[in-house]
Ligand code: 5AD
């Protein structure tokens with residue numbers, strides 16, 4: 001068995017560990033090891049992206065969802081959730097104001113709301129692309145058919161975010177209701193890749209029943225699938241879900257994993273997530289220092305922000321987009337990085 005120092009060395013020079021080695025590295029979390037990984041990850045990120053941080057304008061299009069993921073605050077069984085859906089005109093207005101603020105990527109994210117048929121999404125995508133041809137459109141609208149993914153890609157969508165949630169089938173079953181399946185999740189990711197999207201996967205850190213074994217599987221999956229993006233954030237319980245009394249995931253471990261993922265695939269686009277900023281007031285800064293290079297400020301109208309509550313106490317729900325961007329610019333500058341006006345595509349060799 002390798003010592004932790006040797007594992008870190010091996011990871012940094014080869015971008016790969018055995019599954020049991022990932023598990024050991026996670027188990028051996030310490031501030032000193034976190035510091036070592038962070039230094040290596042920061043150097044690798046700087047070689048490729050310098051000190052530039054990409055921003056994505058997040059538009060939370062609907063909190064209506066046909067799914068019932070156990071951890072999620074907008075699951076269909078939550079009767080206390082005040083449901084809303086933005087109109088196509090409202091979505092376009094968010095994109096317009098985002099463009100003025102310097103955003104060149106718009107992320108449409110929502111629950112699996114039957115209103116957003118292929119026809120509806122196609123027309124919104126086409127309209128955004130015709131008004132802002134220099135922008136990327138990212139979708140984060142859940143599981144759909146291969147045909148649907150193809151149509152949306154043909155309409156102009158560039159990227160798709162679909163967190164795999166966990167790379168263990170057994171663990172997947174504990175976080176989701178019977179009718180959802182690990183196989184379908186993976187089918188979606190593979191087909192998005194095949195169609196030509198830039199694809200983002202991801203998982204929660206510290207979700208119920210997760211141990212270092214499950215996290216090691218997530219890391220191995222990332223190593224093998226090589227997604228263009230990977231969103232990870234701590235699990236945060238939501239008061240109206242069956243997981244209300246579960247413990248939250250840790251910001252420190254999330255940062256540790258961000259560094260590891262940066263070392264696995266140095267070019268990857270890694271957001272410092274809102275969940276990380278919620279778990280720790282300085283979480284997004286710590287995430288960037290650990291190796292993240294993307295931030296996704298909210299462009300949704302302030303009137304709906306509080307309603308898109310996947311977990312309790314989500315930050316930035318009272319701020320206008322412009323305020324949030326200014327706040328973030330300050331925060332990012334203070335730690336020595338800079339937000340750029342750029343589509344922020346993955347930088348290939
Ligand atoms: N805590 C943290 N993250 C969550 N997500 C959903 N519910 C929670 C929660 N309670 C994440 C999931 C989903 C993404 C949009 O938000 O990973 O894919």
Ligand code: FES
Pocket residue numbers: 315316319323324325327328
């Ligand atoms: Fe939203 Fe600071 S980042 S208010």
